Amino acid sequence: MQNTSPLNTASMSVSENETLIELKNINKWFGGFHALKDISLTVNKGERIVLCGPSGSGKSTLIRCINHLEAIKDGTITVAGKEMANDAKSIDSIRREVGMVFQSFNLFPHLKIIDNCSLALRRVKGMQRDEAEVIARKYLDRVHILEQADKYPAQLSGGQQQRVAIARALCMEPKVMLFDEPTSALDPEMVKEVLDTMIGLAQDGMTMICVTHEMGFARKVANRVLFMADGQVLEEAAPDEFFSAPKHERAKAFLGEILAHN
Amino acid sequence: MNQLDFGIVIERWDELLHGVALTLALSTAGIVCSLIIGVIGVAMHRTKNPLLQAPVIAFVELIRNTPFLIQLFFLFFALPLLGVRLNPTITAIIALAINGGAYSIEIIRGGVESIPRGQIEAGAALGLSSTQIFRDIVLIPALRAIYPALSSQFILLTLTSSVCSSISASELTHFAQRIESETFRSFEVYFTITGLYLLISWLIMTALSSIGRRHFSYPN
Numbered sequence: 001m002q003n004t005s006p007l008n009t010a011s012m013s014v015s016e017n018e019t020l021i022e023l024k025n026i027n028k029w030f031g032g033f034h035a036l037k038d039i040s041l042t043v044n045k046g047e048r049i050v051l052c053g054p055s056g057s058g059k060s061t062l063i064r065c066i067n068h069l070e071a072i073k074d075g076t077i078t079v080a081g082k083e084m085a086n087d088a089k090s091i092d093s094i095r096r097e098v099g100m101v102f103q104s105f106n107l108f109p110h111l112k113i114i115d116n117c118s119l120a121l122r123r124v125k126g127m128q129r130d131e132a133e134v135i136a137r138k139y140l141d142r143v144h145i146l147e148q149a150d151k152y153p154a155q156l157s158g159g160q161q162q163r164v165a166i167a168r169a170l171c172m173e174p175k176v177m178l179f180d181e182p183t184s185a186l187d188p189e190m191v192k193e194v195l196d197t198m199i200g201l202a203q204d205g206m207t208m209i210c211v212t213h214e215m216g217f218a219r220k221v222a223n224r225v226l227f228m229a230d231g232q233v234l235e236e237a238a239p240d241e242f243f244s245a246p247k248h249e250r251a252k253a254f255l256g257e258i259l260a261h262n
Numbered sequence: 263m264n265q266l267d268f269g270i271v272i273e274r275w276d277e278l279l280h281g282v283a284l285t286l287a288l289s290t291a292g293i294v295c296s297l298i299i300g301v302i303g304v305a306m307h308r309t310k311n312p313l314l315q316a317p318v319i320a321f322v323e324l325i326r327n328t329p330f331l332i333q334l335f336f337l338f339f340a341l342p343l344l345g346v347r348l349n350p351t352i353t354a355i356i357a358l359a360i361n362g363g364a365y366s367i368e369i370i371r372g373g374v375e376s377i378p379r380g381q382i383e384a385g386a387a388l389g390l391s392s393t394q395i396f397r398d399i400v401l402i403p404a405l406r407a408i409y410p411a412l413s414s415q416f417i418l419l420t421l422t423s424s425v426c427s428s429i430s431a432s433e434l435t436h437f438a439q440r441i442e443s444e445t446f447r448s449f450e451v452y453f454t455i456t457g458l459y460l461l462i463s464w465l466i467m468t469a470l471s472s473i474g475r476r477h478f479s480y481p482n
Contacts, residue, residue: 069383088391095389106384110402110480119398120388154481165384172388 018045019078020176020207021066026075028061028231035061036072037231043176048208050218050239053228054254059211062228063178066209067091067098080175096124099169103181105161107153107168113140114149117168124172132171139167143197159190163197170201177201179210213258219243227251270447271454277441281434282458288351288433289420289466292358296419297412299359300366304374305396307367318367325364331425333357338429354426354433362419369411373404406478413470420466421459434458 021043028036036058043049051059064070066077068084068091077084080097084090107116117136121127127135140146143163145156153161162182169177179198183191195217202208202221212218218225218239225242227235227250235248246252271278303321306314325333334357341348348356377400385395405412427435434455442451 067387069386092389092391095387098387100384100387102380102384104378104380106378106380108381108384108399108403109482110406110478120385120390123394123398124389152481168388 019043020045020047020080021209022076022078023062023066024076024078026062026065026077027073028058028065028070029073035231036065039075039231039233041226041233043207043209045175045207046205047223048202048206048221049210050222050225051209051211051228052213052218052225052254053234054250054257057228058231059228060180063100063180063209063211066176066178067095067100069100092124096172097175099172099174099177101162101165101169101177101179101182103185105153105158105165105185107161107164109153112150112152113145113156113164116153116164117171120168121171135171136167139170140164142170142200143167157190158186159193162186162190162194166194166197166201176207176209179208179212181211181213183212183214215243215258227254229254266450267447268450268454270441270445271450274441277437278434278454278458281432281437281455282462284351284432284437285420285423285434285462286465288354288358288426288431289416289423289462291355292362292419292423293416293466295355295359296362296366296416299363300370300412301401303363303367304370305393307371308374308396309392322364322367325361326368330357330361330422331428333361334426334429350426350429350431351433353429354423354431357426358419358423361422362415365415366412369408369415370404372411373406373408374400376407377404402478406480406482409474409478413467413474416470417463417466420463424459434462 019042021041023039023041026036026039027034039058039062041062051062053059061070065072066079071086077094079094082090082094082097084094107113108119111119114133114136117140118127118129118132121132121135122129125132137146137149140149143166145160145163145167148156148160148164153164156164166177166182182198183194186194191214195214198208198210198217199221208221210217210222222239225237225239226233227242227246227248229250235242235246235251237247242251243255246255303318307318309315334354337357338350338353341353381399381403382395385399390398423433424435426433427439430436438451438455442448445451
């Protein structure tokens with residue numbers, strides 16, 4: 001059974017003074033739709049942040065701006081001391097620091113699991129195949145899926161695919177991991193294996209920003225929960241505080257909706 | 263009415279087989295070159311840079327809206343005016359490559375557009391450049407998606423190669439015309455090469471399927 005008590009915080013300490021990500025006054029538009037409204041957010045090294053909120057609130061858009069999968073209209077994004085400019089070189093240097101896991105896994109269907117993981121090591125870091133495979137195997141082992149290394153993505157279950165996607169991102173040794181609803185596309189019986197993998201990462205001190213509605217996960221690993229609606233962060237609190245006593249009306253309504261059936 | 267006499271076909275069998283081999287070579291060269299043109303054209307089109315896109319669009323429109331025979335004559339008669347002298351077979355390969363390339367661009371572009379955005383985003387998030395994303399992530403699944411359509415385009419290219427007889431390129435139809443004009447056995451000769459073209463199509467189709475099985479048969 002999944003243990004929902006808070007993790008041992010001693011092993012998950014946050015460096016209070018080392019800022020890893022700094023978003024300042026981010027504005028994002030999709031045509032005439034104002035998707036992110038003047039958002040600022042600072043994430044310290046080792047922090048684990050859960051973003052939640054109703055559909056269309058801008059949570060996915062927000063994390064997708066951090067590695068420039070979405071371009072912002074104005075504001076500044078700084079990751080690991082590098083400020084993002086609108087050129088390929090600057091974007092690539094930030095993407096090297098940021099790993100991302102998607103809702104729909106997005107493994108490359110024509111590549112074996114081991115090649116899914118070693119591709120970027122070879123292409124981006126210029127490693128030889130055998131050198132890259134050593135690293136790929138290390139992270140596949142870490143997500144407990146090494147025995148599937150020579151299979152193709154379609155031969156794995158959803159949960160296994162998502163764990164491979166996590167390993168693939170970890171291979172690049174990012175400073176921060178972004179999770180965009182990593183369990184939303186999974187069958188219920190596969191959610192746990194993915195959450196356990198993410199909890200393991202948190203225990204190892206990985207800085208994480210997760211868009212998720214897994215409230216058990218949020219309670220267990222998050223330092224902060226950010227509630228978003230209409231492109232704004234309406235509430236920011238420690239998980240216990242947020243879940244037991246949400247302050248904002250929208251947050252109360254949202255929690256009422258998602259907890260109604262739990 | 264003459265009596266049918268296939269003796270003439272048997273007598274000049276070696277010449278016809280030579281024609282089959284040359285048509286296979288001509289078609290294979292045309293197929294390989296059109297695939298290369300197709301992939302490069304799609305890569306240029308994908309850049310969203312108007313300087314690279316516009317020539318691709320113009321090329322595809324020009325080639326797909328003019329007859330192959332005219333393209334062939336244009337190359338055969340126009341290139342020498344520019345001081346480029348090529349033998350008819352090389353000219354035929356170029357014409358087939360250009361014509362097949364234009365159709366390949368359209369087909370492959372459809373395959374590339376069928377690739378889910380998430381695949382490209384996953385590559386981008388890992389730090390791959392757009393060229394690497396195209397080559398390592400998009401291309402194989404895109405070709406897989408349109409492989410049957412591309413295969414039939416290549417069969418069409420193979421059959422179209424018979425038109426190259428009109429500039430005396432060395433291939434099966436040209437050889438058949440020569441035998442026919444020397445023997446006046448039109449029906450026997452064309453009946454036979456109909457069968458030989460069937461054989462050629464079958465060989466190309468078999469080769470294409472085996473390439474498909476080898477490179478595009480990952481589980482999906």
